[in-house]
Structures are given as C-alpha cells and as structure tokens.
Amino acid sequence: MPEARILIVDDTRANLVALQVLLKPVEADVLIAESGQQALLLAAENKEHIALILLDVLMPVMDGFEVARLLNENENTRSIPIIFITADQDDAHIEEAYLSGAVDYIQKPIRKTALISKVRVFLDLWLLRHGLELEVEQRRVAEHRVEHLATHDPLTNLPNRRGLYEELNELIYRSRRYKYSSAVIYVDLDGFKHVNDHFGHEAGDRLLTQVATNFKAIVRQTDSVARIGGDEFIVLITDIDGETSLITKIESLLNEASRPLQFNRHQIATGASIGIALYPDHGDDAETLLHHADQAMYQAKQQGKNTFRFFTEDINAKAHRQRELQDNLRKALPNNEFTVFFQPIVDTRSGQVVSAEALLRWHSANLGEVFPDEFIPAAESAGLIPELGCWVLKQAIATGAHWHQRFGIELRIAVNASSIQFRNNLLFDTIKEQIDNHTWNPDLLEVESTEGLLLDDSSVVNTYIDAISNCGVRLSVDDFGTGFSALSYLKNYPVSTVKIDRSFIMDLPGDKENAVLVQAIIAMAHGLRLEVIAEGVETAEQWEYLKSLDCDFVQGYYFGKPMPQADFEDFLMAQLDKPALAQS
Known part of the structure; x- marks a missing residue:
C-alpha cells in the first residue's frame, strides 16, 4: 500500500x-x-x-x-x-x-x-x-490466476483441455467466417512411459516442458499449442496455405518431439505419433475434429509410431468397429462367449506331441466369429487383457490337469501373456493359485511373451519375471525376430525357450536369407542353452529342413490347427496310436 x-x-x-x-x-x-x-x-x-x-x-x-x-x-x-x-x-x-x-x-x-x-x-x-x-486488486489478481489455472496446464503453461476448447471454437469461428482451412494436430509422445519409469518423473516433466517450448517455437502467433493429457499435445494451425507447407510443419513437430534431452548425464529421447483432422473436410465442430484427429493418431501409432496420418473415412470405419468390438468384449466373459483352443507342438527328435499352445477364441453373440488378430488389439486398448489372460490361464491349467488324470500324460501347455500383465501381481497370483488348486507341476506351464517384455527393464516387471520363474514356471519369448531380436537380453533373464516367428518360416527352405537367419537364431539360442520352437510350419519340406537344423520343436498346420478341447483330445488319442512323426 x-x-x-x-x-x-x-x-x-x-x-x-x-x-x-x-x-x-x-x-x-x-x-x-x-x-x-x-x-x-x-x-x-x-x-x-x-x-x-x-x-x-x-x-x-x-x-x-x-x-x-x-x-x-x-x-x-x-x-x-x-x-x-x-x-x-x-x-x-x-x-x-x-x-x-x-x-x-x-x-x-x-x-x-x-x-x-x-x-x-x-x-x-x-x-x-x-x-x-x-x-479488490488482490481479488482481481486471484480470480485471474484461478481462471488461468482452470484453462492452463501448470507444468507447461500451455492451454489445457478446457483452454483448448476455447481456442478451437475460436479457430472454427474464424475459419468459417473467413472461409479458410485449418488443421487440428493430435500429438502423442512415443516411449514417454519408459522415460518416467526409468529416469523418474522429474525427467518426464523436463521432457514435456522441452517439447512444449519447442512446439511453441515452430508455430505462428496465430496458431496454438495445448497439452491435454500426460503426454498428449494438440497443435492448432490456422489458415493452411497448402498441404505441402502443412506436412513440413508436421515433420517439424516430429523432429522437435524426438529432440534428445540431456538429463543427469543421460540423453533421453522419445518419438511421436501424430494424427491430423482438417476443418471443414473432417468436421465442423470441436468434438468431431478432436475425435477424428485422435483416430488418425491411433492409426499412426499402429503403423509403427514416429509417423503421422491424416484422418480418412476408412480410419473412421475402423474406429467404429473398434468401439463395437470393445462394447461386446466387455460382455463376452460374463456371457461365456470365449473358449480356449489348443494347437499341438511337436518334438523334432521324437515326432511326438509334447506340448500345446492355449489360444483364446471368441464367438460373439452379436458379431459372430471374431478372429484374434482383430479382437486382441481391441481388448488391449480397452484394458481387458489382464482379465482375459488370467481366464485363459485358469482354463489351460484346469485342462492340463484333466488330461493328466484322463490320459496319464504330462503335456506342457504354453499360455500367452502381454507385457502389461507383468506390471502387477494378478498374473503371478493366478499362476500360484491355479498350480496349488490343481496340484499342477509348474514345469508344465510355459508363459509366452514378446521381446518387448525383456526390453522394458523396469524394476516391477523384473520382480514378477523372477517371481514367476522361481515358481518353476518356464518363460519363453514369442514372435522372436520380429522385434528387437536382442539375444544379449536373453542371457540376463530366466528364459527357457525362444519361438521363431512364422514370417521367417513360411518361405523355407527356398528363401535363402530367411534360411540363414533361422539357422543363426537356432545356433545362438543353443549357445545360450535355450530351446527353440519354430511356428508356422505348414509343409513337409519345412518340417524336414527344421529337423536338419536341430530345431527343438515345431508348431503349425502341418501337424494340426488350433482346435477345441474335445477335438484336441481326439487328436491326442490318435497320436498315441500312431508311429512317431520323426520316423516318417
């Protein structure tokens, strides 16, 4: 005063x-x-x-x-x-x-x-x-501060979701009045969770602040940048003067999103998946434009990340299908719409069926038969994988125990597990509970996951990998060769088996490059004392060739398709009465 x-x-x-x-x-x-x-x-x-x-x-x-x-x-x-x-x-x-x-x-x-x-x-x-x-002045300043906080992200000082809607509605008004096109660009950082998990939230906050500053630096004063979620940004570009200049701007956003951050002597970098919706081509209101940009961003993420996609009607149709699948998936488990099929895995030395992979199948009451390559991604995005994975695990162990009692055989069963299931105790607790309930030999259970699990390297994931292995359960790496293929990671984890992806098997033995890769994988895996399964075997030539490479196990339509439990039991009975395939 x-x-x-x-x-x-x-x-x-x-x-x-x-x-x-x-x-x-x-x-x-x-x-x-x-x-x-x-x-x-x-x-x-x-x-x-x-x-x-x-x-x-x-x-x-x-x-x-x-x-x-x-x-x-x-x-x-x-x-x-x-x-x-x-x-x-x-x-x-x-x-x-x-x-x-x-x-x-x-x-x-x-x-x-x-x-x-x-x-x-x-x-x-x-x-x-x-x-x-x-x-009065202090109250005015406080009210202005409260209003600012209500419409802005406190970390980056960018508009938040509420502030974005105000700016987007203003953009739509100007675009409609002056009859020009504008773009809503949805940016989702790739690998941001890895930064938080490995370097801490301070590093994550520093990275978000850097991205926000970099984005603001490359847009015009008439454009806007907002942060609407943990690692999600929206960029509004007004008065687009051509597709080429817009793509140049988008490529600049990709470059800035992947600019490394120096943090505590570490160089931290992410990428970005970007989706774009245009006014008025893809919508004339805020909700529609944001929704369509989000759909396009998801498509970019599905296409390999660190890229961009414009919204199309095809993307819209896929998004509607995705929502339809998710709505029906939430009802599927209580409605008993799921079943477990089993596909045989054969020992190349004896030619005998020694294990089976448990595979989830879905016959929807509303949609009919839905294939796994369609409903599994929908279940992942809906957060249903942990629940479904544990359901399959229960069915598989119960079935294995039944086979032991009925046929007097101990057949190993492989069950797929997503890397997300190793982030809490549900998978581990279910394994322990089912093994105890069925007096099941844990060595007869094999949990399959992808290479990405080994690269996660978080303390939580490592804890549950070790815990599951210490129970006596075997761990295998599925789809090996399609991801990072880092054999050096395998020696640091209690992995028993690698599964060569079917894409390397399908053209054998004629495809010389794949033949060399398969031979190298088998040799290196054996050098690490790991067993190898080749999946996707469909011909006698592939079977003979893999035997010649000393591949341990094979799986594919040549031996049997995935089949319901009753059919698989008939298959088992027939196999017990036949000479071993290895002798044929």
Missing part, C-alpha cells in the same frame, strides 16, 4: 512552517507548495499518495478557489479531499469554498486539536479506501 501524504498549499513560508510543526503528531509525509501552480503539479504527481490537501484561500496569481476548481476538473485529482484554511468567516466566502470543491474548512487562527482531529479523519478514510482498493 502507498504511504499517505498531506499537501499544504500557502504562499507564505511562515504559514507552511507553522502547519508542518502542527502536523508532527500525524503519521503522514508532508508536501508543501508555495503557489497554486506548484500545488497542481504536486497533486498530479502524488495522486495515489495524497490523503488530504490543506489549501490557503488568499494567494496571488491563482487563489485557493481556482486551485480547488482545477483539481476537481481533473479526473486524476478530483477525489482528493480539500480543506480550506481561511480567516474570512463570511457566509458567501464559505459557500464559494464548498462550491469550488472543498469538503471542509478551518478558520485562522488554527486550533491544533481541531486540525489534528480533522486530518486524522481524512487519513483514516484514505487508509480505508486504499485498503479496499488493494483488496
């Missing part, structure tokens, strides 16, 4: 000194003016501080009445109270004082008590007024 000041105006120096002496008990600075002109200047310069003007009436050049009128005409000084000091007690004189803008008057000779009493009243009023003004 500013300090209170009192302005004394008198052309007689002695009077100024006398008033200063009288005002010593008052807690306020005193300013003096020896003329009307000087008083006007001081009042204008100190308008925020002056609580009261003590103004002499009789002054040369410009008397007190004229000074009061001029102060009252100036909007910056008209609220300053004026007390006239006069020796004239004439009623007309006093009337003129009030008409010129005075609020009170003090007669000469001045009585100290009267002067101090009146001055203190006006000082109190000044303090009250400025206290209220300060409170």
Whole structure:
C-alpha cells in the first residue's frame, strides 16, 4: 500500500512552517507548495499518495478557489479531499469554498486539536479506501490466476483441455467466417512411459516442458499449442496455405518431439505419433475434429509410431468397429462367449506331441466369429487383457490337469501373456493359485511373451519375471525376430525357450536369407542353452529342413490347427496310436 501524504498549499513560508510543526503528531509525509501552480503539479504527481490537501484561500496569481476548481476538473485529482484554511468567516466566502470543491474548512487562527482531529479523519478514510482498493486488486489478481489455472496446464503453461476448447471454437469461428482451412494436430509422445519409469518423473516433466517450448517455437502467433493429457499435445494451425507447407510443419513437430534431452548425464529421447483432422473436410465442430484427429493418431501409432496420418473415412470405419468390438468384449466373459483352443507342438527328435499352445477364441453373440488378430488389439486398448489372460490361464491349467488324470500324460501347455500383465501381481497370483488348486507341476506351464517384455527393464516387471520363474514356471519369448531380436537380453533373464516367428518360416527352405537367419537364431539360442520352437510350419519340406537344423520343436498346420478341447483330445488319442512323426 502507498504511504499517505498531506499537501499544504500557502504562499507564505511562515504559514507552511507553522502547519508542518502542527502536523508532527500525524503519521503522514508532508508536501508543501508555495503557489497554486506548484500545488497542481504536486497533486498530479502524488495522486495515489495524497490523503488530504490543506489549501490557503488568499494567494496571488491563482487563489485557493481556482486551485480547488482545477483539481476537481481533473479526473486524476478530483477525489482528493480539500480543506480550506481561511480567516474570512463570511457566509458567501464559505459557500464559494464548498462550491469550488472543498469538503471542509478551518478558520485562522488554527486550533491544533481541531486540525489534528480533522486530518486524522481524512487519513483514516484514505487508509480505508486504499485498503479496499488493494483488496479488490488482490481479488482481481486471484480470480485471474484461478481462471488461468482452470484453462492452463501448470507444468507447461500451455492451454489445457478446457483452454483448448476455447481456442478451437475460436479457430472454427474464424475459419468459417473467413472461409479458410485449418488443421487440428493430435500429438502423442512415443516411449514417454519408459522415460518416467526409468529416469523418474522429474525427467518426464523436463521432457514435456522441452517439447512444449519447442512446439511453441515452430508455430505462428496465430496458431496454438495445448497439452491435454500426460503426454498428449494438440497443435492448432490456422489458415493452411497448402498441404505441402502443412506436412513440413508436421515433420517439424516430429523432429522437435524426438529432440534428445540431456538429463543427469543421460540423453533421453522419445518419438511421436501424430494424427491430423482438417476443418471443414473432417468436421465442423470441436468434438468431431478432436475425435477424428485422435483416430488418425491411433492409426499412426499402429503403423509403427514416429509417423503421422491424416484422418480418412476408412480410419473412421475402423474406429467404429473398434468401439463395437470393445462394447461386446466387455460382455463376452460374463456371457461365456470365449473358449480356449489348443494347437499341438511337436518334438523334432521324437515326432511326438509334447506340448500345446492355449489360444483364446471368441464367438460373439452379436458379431459372430471374431478372429484374434482383430479382437486382441481391441481388448488391449480397452484394458481387458489382464482379465482375459488370467481366464485363459485358469482354463489351460484346469485342462492340463484333466488330461493328466484322463490320459496319464504330462503335456506342457504354453499360455500367452502381454507385457502389461507383468506390471502387477494378478498374473503371478493366478499362476500360484491355479498350480496349488490343481496340484499342477509348474514345469508344465510355459508363459509366452514378446521381446518387448525383456526390453522394458523396469524394476516391477523384473520382480514378477523372477517371481514367476522361481515358481518353476518356464518363460519363453514369442514372435522372436520380429522385434528387437536382442539375444544379449536373453542371457540376463530366466528364459527357457525362444519361438521363431512364422514370417521367417513360411518361405523355407527356398528363401535363402530367411534360411540363414533361422539357422543363426537356432545356433545362438543353443549357445545360450535355450530351446527353440519354430511356428508356422505348414509343409513337409519345412518340417524336414527344421529337423536338419536341430530345431527343438515345431508348431503349425502341418501337424494340426488350433482346435477345441474335445477335438484336441481326439487328436491326442490318435497320436498315441500312431508311429512317431520323426520316423516318417
């Protein structure tokens, strides 16, 4: 709050000194003016501080009445109270004082008590007024801050989802009014979760701040950047002047999203998947444009990440199908729509069926037969994989125990598990519970996951990998060769088996490049004391060739398709009565 000041105006120096002496008990600075002109200047310069003007009436050049009128005409000084000091007690004189803008008057000779009493009243009023003004200003600033926080992300200071909608609606209004195209660009950072898990949230926050700053630097002032989720950004580009320039801008966003961050002597980098929806081609309201940009972004992520896709009707149809699948998947388990099929796995040395892979199948009451390559991704995006995976595990172990009792055989069963199932205790607890319930030999259970699990390298994942292995359960790497194919990772984990992906098997033995790769994988895996399964075997030539490479096990339509439990049991009975395939 500013300090209170009192302005004394008198052309007689002695009077100024006398008033200063009288005002010593008052807690306020005193300013003096020896003329009307000087008083006007001081009042204008100190308008925020002056609580009261003590103004002499009789002054040369410009008397007190004229000074009061001029102060009252100036909007910056008209609220300053004026007390006239006069020796004239004439009623007309006093009337003129009030008409010129005075609020009170003090007669000469001045009585100290009267002067101090009146001055203190006006000082109190000044303090009250400025206290209220300060409170109003503080409330205005606080309200502005609250409003800003309601529409902006506190970490990056970018508009949040609410702020985005305001800016997007404004963009749509301008685009419609001035008849130009605009773009809604949905950016999702690839690998951001890995940054948080491995380097901590401070590194993640630093990365998000860097991305926000970089994005802001490459868009125009008329464009906007918002952060609407953990690692999700929206960029609004107005008045697109051509597809080429837009693609150049999008490529710049991809480059900035992947710019490395230096953090604690580490170089951290992510990528980005970007989806684009155009106004008015892909929608003319905020919800539709954002939804379509999100769909296109998801398509970019499905196509390998660190790329971009424009929205198309084909993407829209796929998204509707995805929602349809998810809605029906949520009802499928309680409605008993799932079954487990089994596909035989054959030992290349004996030609005998030694294990089976448990595979989930879905016959929807509404959609009919839905293939796994369609419903598994839908289940993943709906967060249903942990529940479905554990259901398959229960069915598989129960079936294995049944076969042991009925046929007297111990058949190993392989069950697929997504890497997300290793992030909590549900998979481990289910394995322990089912093994105990069925008195099941844990060595007869093999949990299959992809190479990505080994590359996750988080403490939580490693804990559950070790826990499952310590139960005696075998771990295998499925679809080996399609991902990072880092054999060096295998030696650091309790893996028993690698499964060569069918894409390397399908053209054997004629495809020389794949033949070399398969031979190398088998040799290196054996060097690490791992067993090898080749999946996708469909011909006798492939079977013979893989035997010649000392591949341990094979799986594919040549031996048997995935089949329901009853059919698989018939298959098993027939196999027990036949000579071994290895001898054929």
